[in-house]
Amino acid sequence: MIFEWQQKQWQQVRQQVQERRLPHALLLTGQAGLGKREFAMQLARSLLCKHPQANGEACGVCEACLLLQVVHTADETNNKATAVTHVGTHPDCLWLEPEEADKAIKVDDIRELCASLSLTSQFGGYRVAIINMADSMNINASNSLLKTLEEPGANSLLLLVSSRPHRLPVTVRSRCQRIAFHVPDEQAAIAWLSQQKVNNSALVLSLAHGSPLLAQQLAQADALQPRQQLVEALLGVAQNQSLVSHAEALAKQPVFELLGWLHDWLVDVLRLQSSQKAEVMNKDYAAELQQLAQQLPVQRVYGLLDEVLSLRRMQTVSLNAQLLWEDLLISWQLLIKKA
Numbered sequence: 001m002i003f004e005w006q007q008k009q010w011q012q013v014r015q016q017v018q019e020r021r022l023p024h025a026l027l028l029t030g031q032a033g034l035g036k037r038e039f040a041m042q043l044a045r046s047l048l049c050k051h052p053q054a055n056g057e058a059c060g061v062c063e064a065c066l067l068l069q070v071v072h073t074a075d076e077t078n079n080k081a082t083a084v085t086h087v088g089t090h091p092d093c094l095w096l097e098p099e100e101a102d103k104a105i106k107v108d109d110i111r112e113l114c115a116s117l118s119l120t121s122q123f124g125g126y127r128v129a130i131i132n133m134a135d136s137m138n139i140n141a142s143n144s145l146l147k148t149l150e151e152p153g154a155n156s157l158l159l160l161v162s163s164r165p166h167r168l169p170v171t172v173r174s175r176c177q178r179i180a181f182h183v184p185d186e187q188a189a190i191a192w193l194s195q196q197k198v199n200n201s202a203l204v205l206s207l208a209h210g211s212p213l214l215a216q217q218l219a220q221a222d223a224l225q226p227r228q229q230l231v232e233a234l235l236g237v238a239q240n241q242s243l244v245s246h247a248e249a250l251a252k253q254p255v256f257e258l259l260g261w262l263h264d265w266l267v268d269v270l271r272l273q274s275s276q277k278a279e280v281m282n283k284d285y286a287a288e289l290q291q292l293a294q295q296l297p298v299q300r301v302y303g304l305l306d307e308v309l310s311l312r313r314m315q316t317v318s319l320n321a322q323l324l325w326e327d328l329l330i331s332w333q334l335l336i337k338k339a
């Protein structure tokens with residue numbers, strides 16, 4: 001299924017397919033939670049399907065569709081020598097993503113993918129390769145992709161999916177046609193979320209920066225628990241609770257996710273400092289944020305935000321998580337004390 005907010009992009013690609021001018025490489029960009037990965041899969045299905053429907057979507061029942069049916073999950077790549085897998089059991093559809101979140105895509109996997117993509121299609125149609133989280137390619141991996149981007153095989157399509165395309169080398173980006181996905185308007189997103197029976201949709205949508213699929217995920221039980229832990233630490237430390245025990249609790253949570261929540265928290269404080277009527281992402285803590293905004297020195301909030309941004313720019317955090325959170329909470333505590 002193509003999501004409502006992807007219709008324009010779908011029509012654009014459909015037209016290119018019909019006019020036989022689909023490029024050999026597409027780069028699907030847009031923030032996380034907009035369904036780029038699903039879109040790539042739908043496009044692959046549509047190109048490989050023997051009897052696509054009028055709107056271009058795959059029929060779901062032909063031989064090709066049945067072979068593509070096994071939905072790929074990250075777990076399937078575990079315990080395998082290679083990260084390159086087939087989608088379902090279809091020989092002409094390949095899938096590659098980092099073996100673990102925050103890990104790089106390696107050059108050997110790209111070589112294998114490119115070699116496989118250059119083979120003749122077993123079904124006499126397209127050969128499609130999807131690289132999910134393509135910005136996780138290390139520099140050697142990106143370089144080895146260039147040859148395929150420059151001299152693609154006939155009827156091959158490479159789909160790169162990335163929510164951080166600025167991390168891709170310009171040599172890779174410039175050889176792909178970009179399809180950008182955007183956040184739907186708030187009313188449409190909330191309507192979609194209520195169709196999915198999501199409660200508290202305004203809050204989760206705001207925490208998801210407007211991405212409906214991410215909002216849906218955040219609405220699931222315990223999905224917001226790491227954020228809750230962080231907020232409790234920030235408010236607790238502001239009230240002189242033990243910094244070390246909060247750091248210990250935070251060290252057990254996923255680092256990059258927490259840094260994301262901390263980033264948004266600080267941005268909310270800064271928004272309220274520039275205007276008391278500003279909309280915040282953390283709607284459920286609007287009153288607490290309002291108070292912090294009045295209390296904290298703006299320049300120092302920026303300073304802490306910079307610290308968080310540079311941590312987030314790292315591919316992986318090799319630091320001891322406990323120490324990392326003690327440092328960040330000390331910075332936060334200093335902010336409060338200087339107020």
Ligand SMILES: [Zn+2]
Binds near residue numbers: 051058
């Ligand atoms: Zn089909």
